[in-house]
Amino acid sequence: MASITTNTPANGSDKDPVSLFESHRRQMIRDRMVVNVTLGVLFIAFLLWSAWISRFTPDRLAAGLPRIMEYFGSVMPSLQWDVLFESRDEAGRFPPGSLGFWYNDFWKYIRLIWETIRMALTATLIGTGLAVILAFLAARNTTPAHWVGVAARRFLEFCRGVPEILFALVLVFAVGIGPLAGVIAIVIHATGALGKLSSEVVENASMRPVDGIKAVGGNWFEQMRYGILPQVMPNYTSYALWRFEINVRASAVVGFVGAGGIGAELSHVISFYSDDRVTAVLILIVLTVTMIDLLSERLRHALIGKESLK
Amino acid sequence: MLEFNDLTKAFHSTTAVKPATFTIPDGQMVGIIGRSGAGKSTLLRMINRLNEPTGGQMLFQGRDITALRGRELRQWRNECAMVFQQFNLVGRLNVITNVMSGRLFHHNFFSSMAGVFSEKERAFAIRALDRLGMAHTALQQTDTLSGGQMQRVAIARALVQEPRIMLADEPIASLDPLNAKVVMDALRAINQQDGLTVICNLHTLDTARQYCDRIIGMQEGVIVFDGTPKELTDKAAREIYGAEAEDAFSEAMTSTALRPGAQRAQPEVRVVN
Known part of the structure; x- marks a missing residue:
């Protein structure tokens, strides 16, 4: 009995099922590659286009990021440890920092x-x-x-x-x-x-x-x-x-x-x-x-x- | 009496049922046989208008069934109950609700939407289930039952409709021989005890011969045989089944005949509903 792992055609012809499958598979991969590359190129083109429209450039990002930080800095509470859990004073107000x-x-x-x-x-x-x-x-x-x-x-x-x-x-x-x-x-x-x-x-x-x-x-x-x-x-x-x-x-x-x-x-x-x-x-x-x-x-x-x- | 005058069903390019003319008297048990695709199901489903006839006429006690619309049509469907090959129960509802759904025609909009059934209806449903030996499963979820049990629940649902005709579309084709026999016995009992007309699609000869008063054979949409089981000779049967004759004659598969060695491993039927 011939081993099923040997790569020789079982019936002597070149229509060996393994090589037939392999060539079919290579063809499929090649076909898919064309589609994938086309889609990839299109994707990058659209990405660049939209970046250009929205002027999404590194220098604007670099200028903008600190301002975000600046805003968050201004809305951060200034908590002080010594009065953190203070309750209301006689006037009914909380001390700043609590x-x-x-x-x-x-x-x-x-x-x-x-x-x-x-x-x-x-x-x-x-x-x-x-x-x-x-x-x-x-x-x-x-x-x-x-x-x-x-x-x-x-x-x-x-x-x-x-x-x-x-x-x-x-x-x-x-x-x-x-x-x-x-x-x-x-x-x-x-x-x-x-x-x-x-x-x-x-x-x-x-x-x-x-x-x-x-x-x-x-x-x-x-x-x-x-x-x-x-x-x-x-x-x-x-x-x-x-x-x-x-x-x-x-x-x-x-x-x-x-x-x-x-x-x-x-x-x-x-x-x-x-x-x-x-x-x-x-x-x-x-x-x-x-x-x-x-x-x-x-x-x-x-x-x-x-x-x-x- | 149910009369068919040139009843026809044509799909786009094919004619599933060619003009059929015959009469079924009250209280008869009729078996329709033929190979798959012969138009048996289409014919049966035209009787309760799940399939619309494209030509001809159907009369029940002189009333034109083919012309019914709206509420009248639903009343006719309520009068002529149907049992399906795949049971067509609502798997996620419990057994008794499925049976009580046979009473839906008598409900108004609000009680049916709210799912409110009366004590009388519950009692009626339990009695119907009990008659088929299924009362103990009343509160179980329906999709936990086996195929044979589901078909008995489906027959109980049909019974609570208090129908005058019972249609059965391949009622035993998904069942093992033992369950097939239980179901066919139940249909025969309903026919003989309650006097209901039973019209049944079957694909095995011996079942039709054993249970039916009359056998109708169909081939490619045409009624090629109409007679008593005795008149259905092997030669006549071979003509009905054509190339599939050998399959139909090796009746071991899903027939009700319980012979030693006749039981074959059945593929498990999973019902998704």
């Missing part, structure tokens, strides 16, 4: 951060609800009519295509300054993003249960509610949690245009004081976002882990 002085408005910040979280929570709940309904309309396998699907998909594209901050700007003008404008802005964007993801999940769901419900005389709503929803529920929950993380950050940002929450305060302290209050607010925002990210990640992994065990 933590209390730095975080004089601590409870106001906490109230605003709590408002931001509630904005994100409200927006996530409403956005997920709308996204679930729109996903069934947008998914190609469940849409009641072709034109409905196309309309729903275009609508979702519009919702997620426009940044929250733009919606917030318009809505602050329409419904006034405050959290309502922010919540609506985030709802629109979250609906667009979640609706797209959810409709893809629906498109991957099995249609057999839908046939089953159709065969018992169920209408479209019942087909969705019983045939699809139980299949996609774990994914939806995971997506909603992930969107909540994003919405917390988003609701901090929309505050900049007056749409409520901690963002409004950050914008206020930056434009009016630019002193240690900026870092005070920033640190709280970063802490909150990190905590919520970690928590939601835990929850999501627990959820996905539970699913994958089945």
Whole structure:
């Protein structure tokens, strides 16, 4: 019996399977190389072009970086160790250099951060609800009519295509300054993003249960509610949690245009004081976002882990 | 009585079911046989309009089934229950909810969206499950069941519809011989005890011969045989199956015949729903 590792043709012809495979493989690598090199050259060309447009040059960077440092220097608190934990004096004031002085408005910040979280929570709940309904309309396998699907998909594209901050700007003008404008802005964007993801999940769901419900005389709503929803529920929950993380950050940002929450305060302290209050607010925002990210990640992994065990 | 007048189904370039005219009296158990692609499923799925006929007419007790729309169509589907090869249950719901979903036609929008079923419906569902020996699984998640168990749950769902006709699209094609026998026995019992018309797609001869009052043979969309099991001679069967005749005659695969050595290792059927 011939060893399978020898490189001689088994049947004496030059159509040896190994050399045939090798030549085929070399051809494939050569073909792929051409594509890769072309793409690489194009990428570098575009990179240089955009650097040129934005005047992203080393000397401007070198000039700008110290100024960033300078700004952070000016908003750093000047804490002094000897009075760090001092409480209020007789006049009810914290001595300069103490933590209390730095975080004089601590409870106001906490109230605003709590408002931001509630904005994100409200927006996530409403956005997920709308996204679930729109996903069934947008998914190609469940849409009641072709034109409905196309309309729903275009609508979702519009919702997620426009940044929250733009919606917030318009809505602050329409419904006034405050959290309502922010919540609506985030709802629109979250609906667009979640609706797209959810409709893809629906498109991957099995249609057999839908046939089953159709065969018992169920209408479209019942087909969705019983045939699809139980299949996609774990994914939806995971997506909603992930969107909540994003919405917390988003609701901090929309505050900049007056749409409520901690963002409004950050914008206020930056434009009016630019002193240690900026870092005070920033640190709280970063802490909150990190905590919520970690928590939601835990929850999501627990959820996905539970699913994958089945 | 279910009457078919030139019922046709044409896809873009092919005709899956060529004009079919026949009548099924109430209470008959009919087996439709033929090789795969013969149009059996299409014919069956046209009866409850999961597939739309492209021509001809279907009448049930004189009522034109092909013209039904909207709520009337859903009422007809509720009257003629269907059992599928892949069970088509909702795997992530529990067994009793799957069975109770057979009552959805009688629910209003809010109770069906909220998933609220009455005590009476629960009792009805449990009795249907009990009849098929599945009552003990009522609170289990459906995708933890085996194929044979799922098919029995699917039959229970069909039963709570209180149908007048039961359609079964290859009900035993995904089952091992023992489970296939349990399922076919259940369908036969429903036919004989409840007097339901049962129309069943089968791909093995002996099952059709053993359980059905009448056998309809299809070949490339045409009904080539219609008669009693006795009339279905080997010669007639060979004509129905054509080149696949030998497969159909070596009935060891998924038939209900439990012969020693007849059981072959079944590939595990994983149901993703």
